[in-house]
Amino acid sequence: xxxxxxxxxTEEIPAAMVAGLQAELHDRLREALASRGxxxxxxxxxxxxxxxxxxxxxxxxxxxxRRETVAGPPLAAARDDQGRWTQAALxxxxxxxxxxxxxQVVEGPRGPCVGFVRNVPGRPTAEILAEEVPRAVEALxxxxxxxxxxxxxxxxRPVRWVVALLDGEAVDLxxxxxxxxxxxxxxxxxxxxxxxxxxxGAYFELLQAARVLADPEERxxxxxxxxQAEAARRGGRVAPDPELLDKMVHLCEWPTVIAGExxxxxxxxxxxxxxxxxxxxxxxxxxxxxxxxxxxxxLAVVDGPGDPKGLIRRGLExxxxxxxxxxxxxxxxxxxxxxxxxxxxxxxxxxHPKLGSYHDKALRMEALxxxxxxxxxxxxxxxxxxxxxxxxxxxxxxVQEKExxxxxxxxxxxxxxxxxxxxxxxxxxxxxxxxLSLEDDLPxxxxxxxxxxxxxxxxxxxxxxxxxxxxxxxxxxxLRRAALGVVRILARHPAAPPLDLGAFLxxxxxxxxxxxxxLEGRLRFLWEQEGLSYDEINAVLAAAxxxxxxxxxxxxxxxxxxxxxxxxxxxxxxxxxxFKRARxxxxxxxxxxxxxxxxxxxxxxxxxxxxxxxxxxxxxxGEAEGLFAEGRFAEGLRVLARVRPAVDRFxxxxxxxxxxxxxxxxxxxxxxxxxxxxxxxxxxFGRVADFSEIVPREG
Amino acid sequence: xxxxxxxxxxxxxxxxxxxxxxxxxxxxxxxxxxMNPETFFRVLGPHPYASAYVEPCRRPRDGRYGENPxxxxxxxxxxxxxxxxxxxxxxxxxxxLEAFGIVLGDHDVxxxxxxxxxxxxxxxxxxxxxxxxxxxxxxxxxxQQAGGFDLKPVTVEITYGIxxxxxxxxxxxxxxALPWNERFTYGDLRREAERQFSVYDFEEARxxxxxxxxxxYEAESRRLLEAGLYLPAYDFCLKASHxxxxxxxxxxxxxxxxxxxxxxxxxxxxxxAEAYLNALEAGKEARRG
Numbered sequence: 008x009x010x011x012x013x014x015x016x017t018e019e020i021p022a023a024m025v026a027g028l029q030a031e032l033h034d035r036l037r038e039a040l041a042s043r044g045x046x047x048x049x050x051x052x053x054x055x056x057x058x059x060x061x062x063x064x065x066x067x068x069x070x071x072x073r074r075e076t077v078a079g080p081p082l083a084a085a086r087d088d089q090g091r092w093t094q095a096a097l098x099x100x101x102x103x104x105x106x107x108x109x110x111q112v113v114e115g116p117r118g119p120c121v122g123f124v125r126n127v128p129g130r131p132t133a134e135i136l137a138e139e140v141p142r143a144v145e146a147l148x149x150x151x152x153x154x155x156x157x158x159x160x161x162x163x164r165p166v167r168w169v170v171a172l173l174d175g176e177a178v179d180l181x182x183x184x185x186x187x188x189x190x191x192x193x194x195x196x197x198x199x200x201x202x203x204x205x206x207x208g209a210y211f212e213l214l215q216a217a218r219v220l221a222d223p224e225e226r227x228x229x230x231x232x233x234x235q236a237e238a239a240r241r242g243g244r245v246a247p248d249p250e251l252l253d254k255m256v257h258l259c260e261w262p263t264v265i266a267g268e269x270x271x272x273x274x275x276x277x278x279x280x281x282x283x284x285x286x287x288x289x290x291x292x293x294x295x296x297x298x299x300x301x302x303x304x305x306l307a308v309v310d311g312p313g314d315p316k317g318l319i320r321r322g323l324e325x326x327x328x329x330x331x332x333x334x335x336x337x338x339x340x341x342x343x344x345x346x347x348x349x350x351x352x353x354x355x356x357x358x359h360p361k362l363g364s365y366h367d368k369a370l371r372m373e374a375l376x377x378x379x380x381x382x383x384x385x386x387x388x389x390x391x392x393x394x395x396x397x398x399x400x401x402x403x404x405x406v407q408e409k410e411x412x413x414x415x416x417x418x419x420x421x422x423x424x425x426x427x428x429x430x431x432x433x434x435x436x437x438x439x440x441x442x443l444s445l446e447d448d449l450p451x452x453x454x455x456x457x458x459x460x461x462x463x464x465x466x467x468x469x470x471x472x473x474x475x476x477x478x479x480x481x482x483x484x485x486l487r488r489a490a491l492g493v494v495r496i497l498a499r500h501p502a503a504p505p506l507d508l509g510a511f512l513x514x515x516x517x518x519x520x521x522x523x524x525x526l527e528g529r530l531r532f533l534w535e536q537e538g539l540s541y542d543e544i545n546a547v548l549a550a551a552x553x554x555x556x557x558x559x560x561x562x563x564x565x566x567x568x569x570x571x572x573x574x575x576x577x578x579x580x581x582x583x584x585x586f587k588r589a590r591x592x593x594x595x596x597x598x599x600x601x602x603x604x605x606x607x608x609x610x611x612x613x614x615x616x617x618x619x620x621x622x623x624x625x626x627x628x629g630e631a632e633g634l635f636a637e638g639r640f641a642e643g644l645r646v647l648a649r650v651r652p653a654v655d656r657f658x659x660x661x662x663x664x665x666x667x668x669x670x671x672x673x674x675x676x677x678x679x680x681x682x683x684x685x686x687x688x689x690x691x692f693g694r695v696a697d698f699s700e701i702v703p704r705e706g
Numbered sequence: 707x708x709x710x711x712x713x714x715x716x717x718x719x720x721x722x723x724x725x726x727x728x729x730x731x732x733x734x735x736x737x738x739x740x741m742n743p744e745t746f747f748r749v750l751g752p753h754p755y756a757s758a759y760v761e762p763c764r765r766p767r768d769g770r771y772g773e774n775p776x777x778x779x780x781x782x783x784x785x786x787x788x789x790x791x792x793x794x795x796x797x798x799x800x801x802x803l804e805a806f807g808i809v810l811g812d813h814d815v816x817x818x819x820x821x822x823x824x825x826x827x828x829x830x831x832x833x834x835x836x837x838x839x840x841x842x843x844x845x846x847x848x849x850q851q852a853g854g855f856d857l858k859p860v861t862v863e864i865t866y867g868i869x870x871x872x873x874x875x876x877x878x879x880x881x882x883a884l885p886w887n888e889r890f891t892y893g894d895l896r897r898e899a900e901r902q903f904s905v906y907d908f909e910e911a912r913x914x915x916x917x918x919x920x921x922x923y924e925a926e927s928r929r930l931l932e933a934g935l936y937l938p939a940y941d942f943c944l945k946a947s948h949x950x951x952x953x954x955x956x957x958x959x960x961x962x963x964x965x966x967x968x969x970x971x972x973x974x975x976x977x978x979a980e981a982y983l984n985a986l987e988a989g990k991e992a993r994r995g
């Protein structure tokens with residue numbers, strides 16, 4: 008067993024690309040080696056600004072020998088009547104360089120052929136590596152490729168050195184025209200220019216001594232620990248920011264956290280503006296109190312062992328001072344302009360060429376908010392004002408700076424607060440992009456929910472109206488996020504009423520094609536993320552009336568179905584089987600009248616069966632319908648579960664389709680009556696879910 | 707203290723020592739050192755070349771009437787181009803910083819992705835902005851295309867912001883306080899010019915004239931191209947480009963019209979590049995290097 012080290016030394020790879028390339032190189036090479044009979048026992052990929060690579064451990068030293076069957080001409084042409092090999096067969100043997108005595112009958116792709124079996128000796132692992140490494144590198148997906156020097160090679164950045172070691176032996180190969188060796192390089196500034204590697208397994212240790220943590224997980228751990236320790240020393244903490252952390256991990260080979268001062272004069276800036284400014288311009292983490300406001304300290308990640316002379320800190324503080332001055336200039340200027348005065352400027356900001364300006368959007372949002380407000384119990388004037396002015400911050404200097412675009416909405420909320428708007432209103436502006444993800448908080452308050460919903464519903468309706476529909480990975484207007492926001496607000500916001508989106512959106516004009524199914528798709532996604540199983544989801548959505556989508560009611564149905572099923576697993580499995588049968592035999596049947604007088608007598612086995620089901624149905628119907636009408640789906644389902652024994656018995660004892668050909672009028676009437684009974688039963692369950700969609704869990 | 711003129715001397719000395727021809731600025735208004743024919747044309751074609759020069763750059767939109775300590779209408783770049791890009795070019799660049807007096811081990815040096823693009827020149831490249839303790843001091847680019855042509859071999863372009871680097875070396879946050887030499891500050895030489903050009907660019911420039919000039923420069927450039935005079939044609943392309951920048955600063959160009967103006971300048975630049983390559987092939991241009 009051997010260790011294999013591959014290190015591709017490059018100039019600085021863009022931080023956002025390191026992780027992807029590292030993973031893809033590892034996966035490709037591991038699969039390639041496995042397919043050639045050389046699976047590594049364990050693997051450790053690595054990647055840093057100046058290197059991509061991997062350490063494979065427990066590799067076989069060579070492939071195993073194997074036997075290979077070579078097929079020639081078909082038997083009909085290869086053997087004559089006497090069973091002797093023909094000229095064709097002998098020619099085949101000559102061409103293959105085997106003794107005719109070795110020929111035998113083998114199974115070819117189109118039947119028996121002449122052929123032979125040969126022994127293929129396994130090749131040394133080093134040879135296979137020399138073939139597969141360049142191939143794996145050539146196959147890497149490069150989001151942006153470049154040429155350098157003579158221009159003969161394409162890669163993410165110029166390749167400057169390559170290390171390929173199988174245990175202590177150099178593997179002779181070349182990557183992008185650079186021949187491999189056993190010399191790596193240390194940290195660009197703080198490490199030696201050359202690091203000789205005696206054997207593959209020593210890589211991480213020797214690189215660490217050369218001030219390179221090649222494994223990104225080690226760098227991540229170091230940065231995360233130092234951030235928390237430095238923040239704690241200042242009596243605060245750093246809000247989790249995985250995106251920025253990831254960026255810093257891939258910008259440094261030896262990351263170290265150092266601290267600096269935010270000049271007190273800037274602490275009066277809203278924390279959101281301060282944090283965004285230092286994050287976007289400088290990649291700083293801001294130390295905060297538990298309550299969230301900023302302490303006068305930032306934490307920066309530098310690439311090297313630290314800042315013993317304090318020069319880096321001084322430089323960083325100087326740069327941040329000029330950045331913060333800009334931010335303060337913008338914010339102080341913006342706060343002085345009343346949001347109402349910005350409404351006109353929205354005419355000059357395009358929402359979409361076919362959908363007009365943000366001014367048009369603001370007016371549409373206001374109309375939606377006026378309709379939504381009474382449903383949410385929100386004061387109509389507040390909701391209307393918030394919706395009309397939610398986009399006004401797009402015209403402010405701050406939000407127009409590219410580093411601060413992420414503050415849209417938030418900035419408007421801050422201006423509105425400074426301009427004396429009530430809390431419900433400024434929070435509605437502040438929160439109206441929320442929720443931005445599955446985990447993000449919902450907008451605060453009823454006015455907030457209405458404003459956020461008005462924005463998202465308008466965007467969805469208008470974009471679908473012009474056929475701007477997401478497809479595959481293309482979703483330039485983030486409509487999936489908007490739709491997920493809509494369903495989360497309607498399903499989870501405390502002020503949200505049960506609201507049928509089909510009817511609500513349909514009132515204001517025809518519903519754009521595909522919009523309702525798209526929203527339903529996001530609802531399905533939400534439920535899946537919350538742990539509902541696909542068959543429960545299918546069952547609830549299949550039972551929903553066409554053209555409607557009451558997110559909140561459906562969600563309660565789905566959750567209740569899930570909860571009740573957990574306690575009645577066996578009943579549900581049986582009911583699922585029964586309902587599948589019912590669905591098949593009810594297919595294409597018109598609504599049929601039920602006449603209890605037509606049931607066969609109790610003494611008859613079939614009669615007893617159908618009477619028992621009818622009795623069970625009648626026994627639960629009133630109670631269940633009452634519970635469903637009150638939205639108490641779980642209790643209603645538990646009541647319904649009681650019919651299970653009668654359903655089982657019915658399908659065991661009663662032949663529903665007793666006159667499939669319609670030949671006997673008496674039997675036909677019996678059959679119609681039994682179908683009518685099933686129709687009623689299915690309809691009652693169907694208030695919550697189509698049970699035929701449930702997939703039984705027990706064999 | 708490091709004066710601006712000392713720094714420039716060190717830059718020239720260092721890169722001359724690396725084998726670069728030391729060229730002079732080109733005597734027309736332009737937004738970046740890349741637009742100097744010394745870069746624009748020399749990156750084309752197969753012949754090795756290396757040069758370095760100071761280039762004054764005018765960006766009308768960046769003018770702040772001489773009142774913003776970090777933004778100016780006119781600044782100076784130190785431009786280095788080497789074709790083909792040497793294997794150790796990053797190391798040479800870092801040595802240049804040391805030659806200017808920066809002890810690298812005391813600072814945080816980082817190469818952060820920044821891909822450069824000049825749509826008016828049909829040019830783009832891949833590379834980094836070099837960050838020194840959080841200040842961007844250099845744009846480092848491997849040219850991939852110029853004048854719409856794929857480049858092979860590839861030229862590396864190193865563009866130092868002279869003022870930025872000098873401010874860093876002196877620990878000064880105000881560009882106008884930089885020492886130009888022992889007697890004069892940057893402000894002594896430049897502040898009044900900043901004020902006047904800002905007034906011109908933002909307030910006084912006559913847009914009707916600029917629009918006419920743009921059309922005329924473009925027409926003249928085309929005429930000269932047809933006459934086979936691609937070097938003067940490129941001059942008029944540069945004049946058109948700068949006129950467009952004034953119109954842009956003046957707020958006289960709508961979003962839709964902007965793209966059209968850029969396309970018109972690019973067509974001239976690409977045509978000049980093509981004519982240059984044809985001349986190279988015919989042996990009319992000096993094959994340097």
